[in-house]
Amino acid sequence: MEETTKLIHKYLRHDKKFPHVWCPGCGIGIILGSLIRAIDRTGYSKDEIVLVSGIGCTGRLPVYVDFNTLHTTHGRALTFATGVKLAKPTLKVIVVMGDGDAVAIGGNHFIHAARRNIDLTAIIVNNSVYGMTGGQYSPTTPYGMKSATTVYSNVEHAFSISELAVTAGAIFVGRGTVYHAKLLDNLMEKAFAKVGFSVVEVISHCHTQYGRINRLGSAVEMMEWQRDHAVPVEKAASMKEEELQGKFKTGVLVDRDLPAYQEEYERVRRWAKGTEKT
Amino acid sequence: MKKKEPKELLLQGNEAIVEGALRAGCRFFAGYPITPATEISEILSIKLPQVDGTFIQMEDEIASLGAVIGASLVGVKSMTATSGPGFSLMQENLGYAVITEIPCVVVNAMRGGPSTGLPTSPAQSDVMQARWGTHGDHPAIALCPSTIRECYDLTIRAFNFSEKYRTPVILLVDEVVAHMREKIALSMNEEVEIFNRIKPTVPPEWYIPYEDNPRGVPAMANFGDGYRYHVTGLTHDVRGFPTSRPDEIDPFIRRLFRKISQNFIDLQIGEFFETDDADITVIAYGCVARSAKRTVLDARERALKVGLLKLNTLWPFMRTQVEKVLRSSRAVIVPEMNMGQISREVKRVNKGSTKVFTVNKVDGTIITPQEIMDKIKEVY
Numbered sequence: 183m184e185e186t187t188k189l190i191h192k193y194l195r196h197d198k199k200f201p202h203v204w205c206p207g208c209g210i211g212i213i214l215g216s217l218i219r220a221i222d223r224t225g226y227s228k229d230e231i232v233l234v235s236g237i238g239c240t241g242r243l244p245v246y247v248d249f250n251t252l253h254t255t256h257g258r259a260l261t262f263a264t265g266v267k268l269a270k271p272t273l274k275v276i277v278v279m280g281d282g283d284a285v286a287i288g289g290n291h292f293i294h295a296a297r298r299n300i301d302l303t304a305i306i307v308n309n310s311v312y313g314m315t316g317g318q319y320s321p322t323t324p325y326g327m328k329s330a331t332t333v334y335s336n337v338e339h340a341f342s343i344s345e346l347a348v349t350a351g352a353i354f355v356g357r358g359t360v361y362h363a364k365l366l367d368n369l370m371e372k373a374f375a376k377v378g379f380s381v382v383e384v385i386s387h388c389h390t391q392y393g394r395i396n397r398l399g400s401a402v403e404m405m406e407w408q409r410d411h412a413v414p415v416e417k418a419a420s421m422k423e424e425e426l427q428g429k430f431k432t433g434v435l436v437d438r439d440l441p442a443y444q445e446e447y448e449r450v451r452r453w454a455k456g457t458e459k460t
Numbered sequence: 461m462k463k464k465e466p467k468e469l470l471l472q473g474n475e476a477i478v479e480g481a482l483r484a485g486c487r488f489f490a491g492y493p494i495t496p497a498t499e500i501s502e503i504l505s506i507k508l509p510q511v512d513g514t515f516i517q518m519e520d521e522i523a524s525l526g527a528v529i530g531a532s533l534v535g536v537k538s539m540t541a542t543s544g545p546g547f548s549l550m551q552e553n554l555g556y557a558v559i560t561e562i563p564c565v566v567v568n569a570m571r572g573g574p575s576t577g578l579p580t581s582p583a584q585s586d587v588m589q590a591r592w593g594t595h596g597d598h599p600a601i602a603l604c605p606s607t608i609r610e611c612y613d614l615t616i617r618a619f620n621f622s623e624k625y626r627t628p629v630i631l632l633v634d635e636v637v638a639h640m641r642e643k644i645a646l647s648m649n650e651e652v653e654i655f656n657r658i659k660p661t662v663p664p665e666w667y668i669p670y671e672d673n674p675r676g677v678p679a680m681a682n683f684g685d686g687y688r689y690h691v692t693g694l695t696h697d698v699r700g701f702p703t704s705r706p707d708e709i710d711p712f713i714r715r716l717f718r719k720i721s722q723n724f725i726d727l728q729i730g731e732f733f734e735t736d737d738a739d740i741t742v743i744a745y746g747c748v749a750r751s752a753k754r755t756v757l758d759a760r761e762r763a764l765k766v767g768l769l770k771l772n773t774l775w776p777f778m779r780t781q782v783e784k785v786l787r788s789s790r791a792v793i794v795p796e797m798n799m800g801q802i803s804r805e806v807k808r809v810n811k812g813s814t815k816v817f818t819v820n821k822v823d824g825t826i827i828t829p830q831e832i833m834d835k836i837k838e839v840y
Contacts, residue, residue, distance in 0.1 A: 198701060229686050234530075245690055245701060250683040252533065253692035254526065255556050261523040265530025265538070266683065268514045269488050273534065273684050291526075294519040447514065454509035 186215075193218045193228070195248045203242050207401030209360035209386030213307055214243055216363055217278070220370035224274070232275045234263040236283040239314045239388075240307040243278050257288030260295040263302050271444040274374070275302040281322040282312045285341050289321070296350035296379045301442035303373045303380045306343055309388040317391025328395045347381040348436045354380035355436040359408040360387065365432060372434065378442040385412070385430065466647030473611045473638040474499035474541075477567060477631065478507065480615030481539050483652060486565070487513035488538040490527035492520055492546060495579045496635045497569040500541035521546035525553040528564050533691065535682035537619055541567035544586055545576060547593070554628055555594035556693045558716065561670070561678070563622035563657060565615070567631045569638040570746075572824045581824030582635035584746055587801040590630045591775050597713065599720040601727060602630040602775040606749040608642035614729070614772060620655040621727065625719055626677050632774060634797070636747035636826055660687060670698045672711065676719030720776060729772035730781055734760060738767030740836055741785040742793045743806055745771040747826055752795060754829035759836060766836055777805045786813045791839045795819035795827045815839070 204210050221231060231249040235241040237256035244251035250273075254262045259277050267275045284292050284306045292304070311329055312318040319329035321341045328335060347355045354376045356369035366384060373380035387393060387404035398404050415433035418426060452458035471479070478500055481489075489504045491497075501517065508515040514531070518524040521542050528538040542550060547568045557564055570586045572578030586593075590602040601621050605611045615631060622629040660667045660679040669689040670678050681687030694702040695709050703709060720727070734756050735741055744752040749770040759766035769785050771778055786792055786806070792814055794803035803818045810816050819835050821827045 197699065228688060229684065232683055245692070248688055250688050251690045252530070252683070253690065253694065255552055255693055258522060258526045258553065261518065261526025262530035262533075264516070264518075264523075265488065265490065265527035265532075266534055267530075268516060268527070269531035269536040269538070270534040270684050290519050291523055294523070447509070451509040451512060454506065 189218050189222055193222070193247050195246055198246055202246060204239060205390045207389055208239070209309065209384070210240060210243060210307060212360045212363055213305070213366065213384050213386065214246070216366040216370055217276075217305065218247065219367050220374060221276075223371050224374045226274045230272070230274050232263070232266050232273050234259045234266070234275065234277045236279050236288060238280040238283050238312070240278050240280040241283065257283055257286070258291060259283065260288060260291040260304065264295060264300050267300055267302055268444060268447070271301070276305065276374070277302055278305045278307065280313070281306065281308040281310065281343065282320040285343055285346065286321045293346065293350040296347055296352045296381070298443045299351060299353060299378045299440055301377050301379070301444055303370075303376075303382065305370065305382045305384065307384050307386050308343055309386040309392065311388050311392035313388045313391050317388070317395060329392065330395065343383045344381065344435050347383070351379070352381045352436065353378035353438050353440050354434070355383070356381070356434050357383045357385065357430065357432050359385040359412050359432060361405045361408040362412065362432065369434070372437070378440055465649060466645040468643060468645050470641050471608050471644050472499060472641050473605070473608055473633055474569070475503060476608045476611035476644060477541070477615045477633065478503045479646060480612040481565070481619070482507060482511070483612075484616040484619035484654060485537045485656070486539050486619065487511065488528065488531035488536045489514070489540065490516045490518050490524040490531070490538070491540050491542065492518055492524050494543045494546045496571055496638050497541040497543050497567060500567060521549040522552060525550045525557070525564070525566065529553060529557050529560075529562050532562050532564050533683050535685070537563070537623070539565040539567065541569065543569050543571050543579075544573045547586060547589065551594040555596055555598065557628040558594065558598045559596075559693055559695070560691050561626035561680070562691075563626055564628050565618045565622055565631060566628055567633065570632060570634045572822070578824045580635070582747060582826060583797050583822070583824070584634055584748065585798040585801070585822070586632060587774055587798065590632055599627070599717050600630070600775040601625070601627060601720065602632050602773070603729065604632045604745045604772055604774050605637055606746050606770065606772070607637070608640070608644050610772060611637065612644060612646070616652060616654070617729070620653065623657040624655045624677070625723065626657065626680060627720070632746070634746045664688070668698050669700045670696060670712070672698070672715055676715050676722065724776055724780075727773055727776055728778045728781065730778055731770040731772070732781070733768040733770065735767030735769060735785055735788070737765055738785070738788070739765040739790045740793060740840060741767045741769055741789040742795065742832060743769045743771065743782065743785065743802070744795055745774060745802065748795050748797060751827050751829045752832055755832040755836065758829060758833060764836065764840060771802070774802065777809075779809050782806055782809055786810050789814055791815045791817060793817045793819060793832065793835050793839070795832050795835070797821050797827060
């Protein structure tokens with residue numbers, strides 16, 4: 183507890199008016215806790231961290247923490263982060279987005295930031311719904327579920343954010359849940375240590391909107407669902423396809439090395455100046 | 461061998477814009493290919509890495525302006541270039557740059573529209589979009605060159621204005637000027653006024669990022685320089701935190717307008733040509749101002765008293781200068797390659813002092829000196 187208090191004093195903004203905007207029981211608070219603990223372990227100073235977000239419940243996260251914080255337009259957080267990182271590569275850039283922000287309106291920016299291997303970490307809070315606007319379905323709302331705009335039933339199929347990230351070229355992809363906070367700390371710490379595009383997908387819950395309309399219970403019950411449906415990737419390796427039906431893998435899904443964009447671009451500069459031949 | 465100074469070059473408008481940008485200190489460019497602005501991207505992809513700058517081709521124009529704003533926030537002068545369809549996509553983040561007061565330059569090489577329109581033909585149809593394109597109430601600065609020299613000079617001034625007033629500045633160049641070639645003498649020894657954003661002088665703990673001052677332009681700290689603060693597209697208080705308090709919103713929005721409106725004189729660039737004794741004055745900008753100048757010379761040869769007010773600043777509108785010719789001329793003619801965008805403004809400030817005629821052309825070709833002359837003869 184004493185440790186936590188120290189971190190709160192160190193990283194939360196003292197001049198920001200609390201209370202925060204999130205509903206009681208929201209998963210974002212736990213995710214913010216993991217983020218702060220993981221950043222603290224990286225050894226970066228607060229001046230070196232740039233925390234970028236888009237629009238939505240998750241978009242409100244940076245305002246509470248004492249970094250260089252940038253709350254951008256809906257879906258565009260990664261584009262602003264790309265500019266920040268390339269113009270000043272010494273900064274550590276972390277981007278937090280929701281599922282609608284990252285893979286609906288921002289889907290194109292997401293796959294291209296991954297493809298370019300821009301050196302930043304994207305933390306995506308996936309609660310399967312647009313929470314702030316009142317619970318409309320998102321690209322990660324499962325088939326057959328209800329939302330404010332699929333009151334009959336959702337007939338669209340959901341994206342897997344992590345699989346999308348792997349295919350698009352992210353060098354590190356981890357998936358955790360709000361329930362498994364320790365795992366989340368570790369995934370974020372590992373992601374921050376990578377040089378290149380890293381992704382941490384966090385399975386979260388929106389009991390206020392998604393949970394209510396689908397009768398999934400309280401925040402606690404929805405977190406218990408996370409506990410019961412998460413399968414560590416190591417365990418999943420020895421499981422049959424049928425056994426994994428309806429479950430999701432957690433842990434490190436991909437960890438590979440590839441020179442980050444800014445390193446590649448240094449070569450472009452040397453070619454342009456003629457100090458190295460193409 | 462010593463290089464000749466000044467260097468005489470035969471440059472295209474887009475090339476002169478690149479030279480101006482580099483001279484102004486631009487070191488970051490993000491863009492998406494689009495005719496007729498692509499030369500700017502192509503040349504900067506070669507030149508920026510030579511000077512430790514960064515060029516990146518983004519996935520679309522929305523991303524391009526996002527990256528430009530991000531780069532500017534860490535202190536690097538940044539620019540993007542596009543044409544109508546891309547300019548439409550940029551409106552979202554243009555508003556973001558306005559409300560967060562992050563300097564940047566957006567070049568729009570205007571082509572015919574609406575939609576995909578006429579990719580390789582000229583138009584001047586984005587004048588109103590430059591003013592009102594992004595949602596919400598906001599001021600705007602837009603400059604418009606009509607010569608290659610002006611492409612160079614106005615690009616530098618666009619950067620200066622953006623840094624001085626912490627706002628995006630739009631350079632509206634039309635396809636004719638963007639692709640036309642003229643001789644231009646450039647010298648690195650030439651004195652050029654370069655303005656850099658004012659940084660805070662107080663220690664970080666005293667820094668109030670959006671605090672008002674007589675200029676209406678708060679000092680801007682770069683991200684990463686030790687001044688940790690919050691930047692948001694939400695309406696914010698002086699500390700940068702979101703607010704919904706009327707007593708904080710009102711002074712903020714009014715300051716955004718005030719910082720531009722109290723500096724109208726500084727922002728107005730134009731030229732009076734043979735207007736002192738003119739019976740008829742032509743008000744023109746961009747490539748049409750070139751035709752209009754020819755018309756004035758031809759008219760004077762025929763002893764017709766015709767003058768030209770050339771507008772280089774389109775926004776904020778050059779009301780004082782326009783009012784002057786409205787008062788002194790029997791008639792004013794506004795030729796432009798749209799259905800009447802600047803002429804609306806001219807009529808707005810006219811208030812019955814004189815007659816205002818328009819020449820509108822929307823067929824993808826330039827307005828010729830003869831077409832302006834025909835109108836002069838008609839109304840003289």
